Structures are given as C-alpha cells and as structure tokens.
Amino acid sequence: xxxxxxxxxxxxxxxxxxxxxxxxxxxxxxxxxxxxxxxxxxxxxxxxxxxxxxxxxxxxxxxxxxxxxxxxxxxxxxxxxxxxxxxxxxxxxxxxxxxxxxxxxxxxxxxxxxxxxxxxxxxxxxxxxxxxxxxxxxxxxxxxxxxxxxxxxxxxxxxxxxxxxxxxxxxxxxxxxxxxxxxxxxxxxxxxxxxxxxxxxxxxxxxxxxxxxxxxxxxxxxxxxxxxxxxxxx
Numbered sequence: 001x002x003x004x005x006x007x008x009x010x011x012x013x014x015x016x017x018x019x020x021x022x023x024x025x026x027x028x029x030x031x032x033x034x035x036x037x038x039x040x041x042x043x044x045x046x047x048x049x050x051x052x053x054x055x056x057x058x059x060x061x062x063x064x065x066x067x068x069x070x071x072x073x074x075x076x077x078x079x080x081x082x083x084x085x086x087x088x089x090x091x092x093x094x095x096x097x098x099x100x101x102x103x104x105x106x107x108x109x110x111x112x113x114x115x116x117x118x119x120x121x122x123x124x125x126x127x128x129x130x131x132x133x134x135x136x137x138x139x140x141x142x143x144x145x146x147x148x149x150x151x152x153x154x155x156x157x158x159x160x161x162x163x164x165x166x167x168x169x170x171x172x173x174x175x176x177x178x179x180x181x182x183x184x185x186x187x188x189x190x191x192x193x194x195x196x197x198x199x200x201x202x203x204x205x206x207x208x209x210x211x212x213x214x215x216x217x218x219x220x221x222x223x224x225x226x227x228x229x230x231x232x233x234x
C-alpha cells in the first residue's frame with residue numbers, strides 16, 4: 001500500500017467518525033425525525049465525499065456505515081492500491097444533490113439537509129426569512145433565500161441550491177416545499193448553519209405573531225456580518 005493510499009484511508013476513517021458524530025447533533029437540536037436528514041463531508045484532495053446511508057435510524061449509525069461516494073453520488077470502494085471498505089448500504093437519497101454542490105462549489109466542505117419544523121414551514125410557503133435579527137446579520141449576512149421546487153432522486157435539488165447560494169452570503173437555502181439545506185467550509189460548519197437556520201426561523205415566526213418585525217438596514221447588516229466573520233471569537 002502506498003503512503004498516499006494509507007493517508008487517504010486515515011482521512012476517510014476520520015471523516016466517517018466526524019460525519020457519524022455530527023448526525024447526533026441533528027437529533028440533539030431536534031432538526032430531524034425518524035431517518036430523515038443527512039450530513040455529508042468532502043474528502044480533501046480527492047473527488048470523494050462521505051454521507052449517511054439511506055433509511056438507517058440515527059441511534060443505529062456507526063462510523064463504518066458512512067458511505068464513500070464520488071462527486072456524482074456513486075458509491076466507490078478504493079483504488080488499485082487499497083480500499084476503504086464501503087458497507088453494503090445505499091447512500092442517502094439526497095446524495096446526488098450533495099454531490100452536485102461539491103462539484104460546483106469547490107470551497108464547500110460540508111452539506112446538511114434537515115426537515116426542521118420552522119425552517120421547513122417557511123419553505124412550504126416559499127417565503128424567504130427576512131433579516132430582522134442581528135444574529136441573522138452575523139450568521140447569514142441577510143435574509144435566508146428560497147430555492148426552487150425540485151424532485152428528489154437526481155441532482156435537480158443540487159442545481160437549485162447552487163443557483164440560489166452561488167451569489168449569496170447565506171450558508172442556508174430553503175428549498176421550496178422541501179426544507180433547508182446548509183453548506184459550510186466543513187461538515188461541522190454546515191451543521192451549525194442548520195441549527196442557526198432553525199433558530200431564526202422559529203424566532204422570526206413568533207415575532208410575526210406579535211406584528212410586523214422591524215427590518216435592519218442593509219448597511220448595518222453588512223457591518224454585523226463583517227465583524228462576526230472576521231473579528232468575533234478566538
């Protein structure tokens with residue numbers, strides 16, 4: 001086995017552990033029910049990704065069950081120098097959408113899909129979430145946009161995600177009549193975006209029950225976003 005192959009094996013094993021663990025965050029924050037939803041991560045330096053298997057309960061997931069696919073969503077099991085032992089499981093039904101995002105957005109390292117209640121309710125209305133919270137300015141740099149309706153099964157959803165987010169600061173899109181998809185520099189960042197998307201969807205919905213929320217000036221939004229992305233934290 002070559003050194004390069006051994007390194008790839010180690011990287012895939014690590015990403016499998018990370019992706020498996022991050023699925024527990026989806027249940028922890030109440031973003032999914034039953035077997036719906038998924039997290040994926042790009043394999044750095046390879047045209048590969050790791051994603052949840054289809055139809056497996058969250059409590060039953062193990063790192064070894066995470067499926068390695070190419071960036072067209074086809075499960076693969078190594079090369080001439082070695083293999084990484086793909087399980088006899090089919091990848092998520094959303095794999096083609098994730099793969100399309102990775103092919104067309106090279107800076108994206110993680111993709112998440114949930115059916116979280118409040119964000120999905122906005123998606124069912126085909127309505128973007130307006131930027132009326134400083135938290136939204138920080139995290140999303142503006143409103144959370146709506147993507148087009150698309151059927152599951154091919155890369156149509158991925159096309160809608162890319163077209164909606166390619167010129168947006170938002171790491172989240174509400175796919176019409178479906179639910180939120182989020183992206184990030186890595187899988188953990190995409191999970192954080194999913195958590196924050198549901199939080200602001202809930203808060204803005206509650207605010208609208210009290211009356212019309214007060215919008216934030218775009219100049220203030222830009223300032224909030226720049227500070228949070230470039231100054232905030234360690």
